[in-house]
Structure formats: structure tokens, C-alpha cells
Amino acid sequence: MSNFANRLKSKTIMGIERLTTLAFSMYSNKGAYALLLGAGISRPAHIPSGWEVENMLIKQLACTQGVADIEDWHQWYKDKYGDSANYSSLLEELVKEPTERVQLMRGFFESTDEERELGWKKPTKAHQAIAKLAKDGYIRVILTTNFDRLLERALEAEDVIPQVICHESDIEKSTPIVHGKTVTIIKINGDYIDCRFRNTTEELDNYPEAMKNYVSRIFEDYGLITCGWSATWDKGLVDIINGSSSSRYNSFFTNVGEASDVMKTLAASRRGEIMLIKEADDLFTEIYEQVAALEQSNTSRRLNYDVMSSRVKKYLSSEQYNIDYSDLIEKLGTEAYDKIIAKANYNFTTTPEQFSAYFELHHNAVKSLIDIAILAARWGKTYHIEAFGDILVKLCTKPFKNGGYIDGTQYLHALGATLLLNTIGVACVKYERFTELNKILSLSVPAGNFMGFHRMPLLYLLGSIHWDYNTLNHLAGTNYYYPWSFILIERLRSHFKGCFIVDSEYENTFYTWEHLESLVFGYNQCYILDRFYVPTGQFLRSRLDYKMRQNGEEPYSIFFDSANKLKNEWKPIKQGMFGSSYDEYKKVFDQAEEFYKQNIRY
DSSP: OOHHHHHHHHOOTTOHHHHHHHHHHHHHTTTOEEEEEOGGGTGGGTOOOHHHHHHHHHHHHHHHTTOOOOSOHHHHHHHHHSSOOOHHHHHHHHOOSHHHHHHHHHHHHSOOHHHHHHTOSSOOHHHHHHHHHHHTTSEEEEEEOOOOOHHHHHHHHTTOOOEEEOSGGGTTTSOOGGGOSSOEEEETTOOTTTOOOOOSHHHHHSOOHHHHHHHHHHHHHSEEEEESOOSSSOHHHHHHHHHSOOOSSOEEEEESSSOOHHHHHHHHHTTOEEEEOSOHHHHHHHHHHHHHHHHHHHHHHHHHHHHHHHHHHHHHTOGGGHHHHHHHHHHHHHHHHHHHHTTOOBOSOOOHHHHHHHHHHHHHHHHHHHHHHHHHHHHOOHHHHHHHHHHHHHHTBOOGGGOOBOTTGGGGGGHHHHHHHHHHHHHHHHTTOHHHHHHHHTOEEOSSBTTBSSOEEHHHHHHSOOSOHHHHHHHHTOOOSSHHHHHHHHHHHGGGTTTSSSHHHHHHHHHHHHHHHHHHHHHTTOOSTTOOOOOOOTHHHHHHHHHHSGGGOSHHHHHHHHHHHHGGGSHHHHTTGGGGOHHHHHHHHHHHHHHHHHHOOO
């Protein structure tokens, strides 16, 4: 066992399975998660909280008036001045000039010579790990309620100069996050050098509209990881999160010990997870090390891919290599099948941890086949693509010797085959290989498949979503209307890197394939019990957005709109899909539209 594996095995305090899921999510969705950091992340560096700084300022003010030994300094200030303390009033009482105010605040956040010797007030391991993740592009947005500059210092040590927004007036002149080339830090409550802080209950309950809208958009666009933030005191921030539309990515609310009731409610409303941690240092160090290990593993895979790619392209270039190509595909198919069958025991109740583990097993088993399928669709002849049909059928079978199963768990057996089928689907749509795609989608799987003892259409086995949406969201740690669509998109994204000019074109093509697959499912009558139905997916929601953009000039819209214009000359029909008949296509299209209207999820 490797050192990395040993380290993972010994790590138990945080619930390693969920932490690994988080690391995989960050790795697979680079830059898609925003951090929300509170005072707890800086406490180990001996940085006082905003409340503690206020306490010390009030105490200094009281000393100038000969007052000492007060039990509650905030209450003393309120009794004395008739209002709650805030930084503006305190600093105005203590010092008059802006430079004096900054100098006064430095003492709370910057180390003295003695503190420097003790290692206080410097970036912690958590800050350093976050900086490394930001440098590598895994974190692009950090929101923090802290006034200190430990994050900035950690980033600068990694030669990363962040964009910092510490007041709503900074937003208008800032570079939009989506266009930024560096990480953006949003200091929601201010920065100690700026001296425009938010600290009173009123200030923390109601943020300025510009800051509220800016932060709300981040919560809608990004997944969320919180640390050192209890959610107890920041009512305004909690309201912003609750008022934001749910992101397509998950939310992880980390906490040391029992989470506050506010955080539990917030996690439930965002369909996120409460994750118990030991401390921030452990959390972010572990995340960074796992992501780095995945990065290193992927780098090695890419080197192997380059060698394999050159070999396959050679085989695709001439018929004289057909036997070599066939031997390679059969060998990789057998290896994938053997890896999956070795673990094909399903006599247990599926948990998120087991779902993640099986997904990794199946994905690793078919990775090489996925990459070759894309090359075959792009450069190969009909034979090269159709060769994957036998592999898909084989991957759907399961020996009886592996025993029974608990209902719902048997669907795990389809993960590898489903990834491969969707790869072939996206690639064939991209490269307009509809003849070959139609042949594969028309296959059936003999008895002994993972669904039972009867021959079934391949498209029923791999095109149906066998888990219900809530179960699938739970198992995958996601929060989507159509979780299966997003799971497949993200799993296959790295394989299609380089096939599309921009990432959005990959998603556009995926939804085109997803819709086409649904229609072929209906045309081939892959449904059971003689009741018409077709699979649904995120394409139902995305196509509405596509049609509103640029007068419907998105590739998805063009693809399906052109069917009504070209009719039998439409490429899928011309190449044999839907019985080579536009009328047959239109018939199933209209049936599917009625089904979609009744079953779309909002």
C-alpha cells in the first residue's frame, strides 16, 4: 500500500469518505467551489475576532476615562453612550486622523517582535493550503468575514496577487470573477487597513444592496465550502445564502463539534452537508494533498494517453491494422469487465461512500475505452465505432455466481457501461456519426444482465435513470433537478478536453445527445409495460435557455430546428435513424414533447 493510501486509511477524524468526495468534486470541477471563511480559521494564528477587537478598543476608551475592571465592556459602552459600539465611533473617540486609525488597528492584526518569535499572527497551514489550491486554479473565489490579511500573505508567498474587494465601492471597478486571471477575495465585513468595518448587529443584518447582489450571485454560481464560520452572528449573510438560487454544485458546511441550529437549517435549505472536522489546518491540508495526488495521477494518465493515442491513430489509418485494433479493443474490454466483475457483489444497501467508490472503480476500468471511442468517432471507419457494441453488451452482463442483490444496488453494475455509452453518444453527435450510433443504440443484452433474466434493450439498461432523483442526489452528494445529467457531464468533461473550442460547446453537444437518446429510446420502444415514456434530463431546462440566446443560434437549437427544415435530409434521418423517415421522427418527437410537458422538473 502506498504512503498516500496509508495516510488516507489512518485519517478518521473528518469522515474520510465525505472528505474524499469533496476533494474529487473540487478536482473534477476546477474553480467551481467558493470558500466562506470565518474567524475560526484565523484563531489558531492568535488573531482576535472582530468582537474581541471591539472589546479591547472599548477597554482602551474606558481607560482614558479612568474606568477599569468592567465585566461586560460592550454593555458599559451602551450604558455610557446610549448605543451599541461600532468601529467608526470607537476609532473616532480614540484617534482623529486616518493614518492613526490604521496604525491603531495594525496592533491587533500584525505581530510584534515577541509574537513573531512565537510564530503568532502569520498564515496557518490552512491559509497556506488554500493559497496552493488557488495557485493551481482550484479556488477562484474566497469570501471571508475576517479583517486580517493572512490570506493575502499566504497567496503572495505563492506568487499569487489576489483581487481584493473589501467594500461595496470596490465592486464596480473590479474585474468580473469569470474573466479574472487570479483569485478574488471578498472581505464582506471589511479590512483592518481600510477601517470601514461592519460589526454592529444592524450592519451585519443588512448589507448594502451592491454587496448583497454581488455575493448572492457567487452563491448561485459556485458550490460552497465553509470553515471557521458558525452562521450564528451573520444574519444578513445567512439571509443572502437562503435567498440565492441553489447552485448546481454541492455545499459543505464544516464545523468543529456540534453545528449551530442556524447552520443546520442553512445546510438543509441549500441541500448541503454538515461535515465534522478537527480543525481548519487538517481540512485544507488534506484537501490539497488529495487534489494534488489526483492531479499527479492524471498527469501520469495523460502521458499514457499520449502513447495510447498515437497507437490507436495508427490503427485507424489503414485497414491493414484492423486485426491489431480489434485485439486492442477486445483486450481493454476484457480487462475492464474483469475489474468490474471482481467487485460485482451487490448484496448491500447503497451508501454515498459506496456509490463514490463504485463510480471510481468503473470509471477507472473504462477510461482507456472512453478515450479510444472518442478517437474512433473522430477518425475511424464504421467498423471501429461499432466494435464498442459488443463491449457495452458484455459490461451489462453479470455472472450468476456473484449472488443476489438488494434492490437498487444492482444499478451500480451499469456505471462503467453508461459512461462508455454516453461517450460514444456525445462523440458521434459531435462528429456526425449517426449510422454507427444508431446501430449501437439498437442493440439488446441477453439474459443474465444486471437487471434480471430476460433479454432487454441496451438503451433501456443504460439510457434509463434507474434511481429516483432524491436518491441519486443523496448518493452523489449533489443538489440538482436532473442529477444524472450533471454527474455524467462532469465525469466525461476531462475526456473531451481538446475536442471543443470552449467548454460550453461540450455541454451544448451533451444536451443534444441526451435529447436525441431520449427520442431514440421512444422510437425503439425501450419502455416497459407498453406505456410510452422517454428519459428526461437537464436538456429540458437548458434548451429553454438556449432558445432565448442569440435568437436560437445555439448549436443545440440549430440541430433540432433543422430537422423540421431538412426533413428526410436531416443527417440523423438520412443516416438511418428513426427508420430513415422524418414522419416517424416527428411522430415520436411530438409524443415525447407531451411527455416532457407533464414531467419536466422545476
